[in-house]
Amino acid sequence: MEILNIILILFLIVCALAVERTKDLLSAIIIFASYSLVMAILWLVLMAPDIALTEAAIGAGVTTILLIATVSRIRRVEK
């Protein structure tokens, strides 16, 4: 369980850094969705299924859709 925690947190940090460094906004949104998914698994490991359910519905689902709707209205690549 300890190893799983460490792997998940490392993946989380890599995702957070990648979101910041990616120039393509659509790719950044997809990476952010995977960040939310890993975060939901991590909440489940930390025995908070309540928060995990909300994170999976809001973080991975709704936020991604709203951000994609935003990107479809502005230019896709960050300058």
Next chain:
Amino acid sequence: MDDLIVKTIIRIVTPFIYLYGMYIILNASASPGGSFAGGAIMGSAIVLYTIVFGLAKAEKKVPNRIGKLKREVLLCFVLMAFVVVFMGYDVLQLREPGAYQIPYGAEVQVEMLSLVNMGIAFKVAVTLISLFHVFIKEDH
């Protein structure tokens, strides 16, 4: 999105998303989840429908005026309070677990708290849907 496979799959999957959302809402006081998560899941089903079938068809399903309902959600709370009073509960004892349950048979227990949960979930779902629809509509 004009694809037969995607349309068919969404048509099959959407009832199950609704069922899952309803399950989470109705079991909110006893199991993980809650009215907020359940409402978000039910709202995301309509968002999925909007993406696939277009805004015009989705607005026929969820008209714009539903997003402006505010009194009805408050009425859920008022109705809940009146029901509790008329059922003869002691208001000071409602903090104890299981106080809102009506014993009906051995296994089926109607949760009184579901009434409030349904109101909150309705508001969350409708807010989410109207937010997305407004966002899409400004394109034209």
